[in-house]
Amino acid sequence: MSRWLLRGYLALVYLLLYLPILVLVVFAFNDNRSAYSWGGFSWRWFEALFNNRSLMDAALNSLLLAASTATLTMIIGTLTAVALQRYRFRGKAALQGMLFVVMMSPEIVMAISLLALFILLGMQLGFVSLLLAHITFCLPFVVITVYAQLSGFDNRLMEAARDLGASEWQTLRTVLLPMIWPALLAGWLLGFTLSLDDVVVSTFMTGPGFDVLPLRIYSMVRIGLSPEVNALGALLLLLSLISLMLSHLILTRKRS
């Protein structure tokens, strides 16, 4: 009896998690414009999506922004994590604490303060302001991910490399990076997804010349639910599934 209850409960949880996604994917292929009835299978919304210039531009912008954010955050975050893990210096604890403050503070507060800063500096809002803002809120997550991996890292390996004649840079390249790159990959993916679906900070940081996907979708949905958005959602889902499988594949191959 209790076993069935447990299974039923589990099924309910998964249903709630996956039903909306399933509905979205199904309706991406719905020939009917209405979101309430099934009108047969069709690719028309994908066609409409590819012909919708403004939506496609926003999608490309978002991918570019997410990739740049992820890459830069990964580099800065890794160097920060290495510094925090390897060296003892004045103000280290404060620096670590400040990372958590950034992570915990409400996004809206960060958005407003960044906006105030950029206006104060007389900066034009657009790609650069978005990039800086996204790096700022992604950084703590990446630092913590890489730092966690580094904590298990034996510092004597670095010393062994130095002892054998490697410079700081050679040590980083030949010993540290080959050993911690799974964490870097994880950090990159984290930065990418955080940046890709951010709405709050982007709302404040975006300029007239640079539209990003989440904001574009948001404004489209306010007029009415368009099946093109379903098609876009299905594509993004496919993209994230592929990257998830890829990272899983790489990580398991490395372990064996």
Add this chain to the structure above:
Amino acid sequence: MTDAATAKPSPQLSLRGLAKRFDGKAVLSDIQLDIHDGEFITLLGPSGCGKTTLLRMLAGFETPDEGSIRLDGADIVGLPPNHRPLNTVFQNYALFPHMTVFQNVAYGLRMERCPAAEIRTRVEQMLAMVQLSEFAARKPHQLSGGQQQRVAIARAVIKRPRVLLLDEPLSALDFKLRKTMQLELKRIQRELGITFVFVTHDQEEALSMSDRVVVLNQGQIEQLGTPREVYERPASLFVARFVGEANLLPGEIAGVADDGRVQVDVMGQRMLLRRPFFPATPGQKVKILLRPEDMRLGTADESGFPGRVLERSYKGSTLDAVVRLDAGPDILASEFFDEDYPDFDHRRGEPVTVTWVPSWEWLLPDADAPV
């Protein structure tokens, strides 16, 4: 004799006035040490005595607060580890887990930008020397502890360092393997003629392998000498207790003879003992150091210190006994089998007398006694 004839060859490594503090606490103070070319020297001491810190200073991972380290006359204190012609065998080996055995051993040469063909021949040579030629393609985690140990040695000596630093390299191995590796290390040292600076807390290992032993305690050198000197003629109670098993009998100087020998009251008996290495004065408290193998057990009617056998244990080549003396301390006696004494074994609880081979005793000032 001229000065040239008496002058020793100048040391390869010369440490002068080395001191290091961590958070205000002195870890090493005023270390003076000369290490000669081709020597096997061991830094011995309990954990926290500063031996590893000293080794790390030589390697370049720690900077001394004071003092100088000269290698062939040139001060190397400011040099980063990658520019020092010394290599280290790390505790737990620190092999690169993402590289094969071959790549691990080749690492030092690769960093030197050595031509690939030369790397290949030299790595193969090294692997042959440590008998790991068939394992070149394996990863470190596929090797046994002893094999990993040999990779670590090969990796460290392939650059032909002037000095090889070894940080407790055998501590992770089991007893039998440790014995084999001790011999192996001695062989490698003989073959390569490299100076070895070896850190250990295992006094037996130190005695059996070294040309000279440096006994460290609380950041200072307690004694520097050959294994024999350190074992038979320790400079302090600390060294006597730390190196080997020690029976320390309490005594008091009663008088000094003309030849330097001393009359000592030992647990109620007056004895004439060998000349101490320190100036003895009547009334001074001393300890008489006797190693277990110096002790002799006799039957109750013989002269000596009376006592009772407390424990008896068979060690294969020796029979060890713990004897509780009527007058005080427990002593450990270790006797070799001797066919001339068939009734050699003593039963537990049996009354015995304890003596030692005359003049094998070693006197030490009693640092524990109130002055």
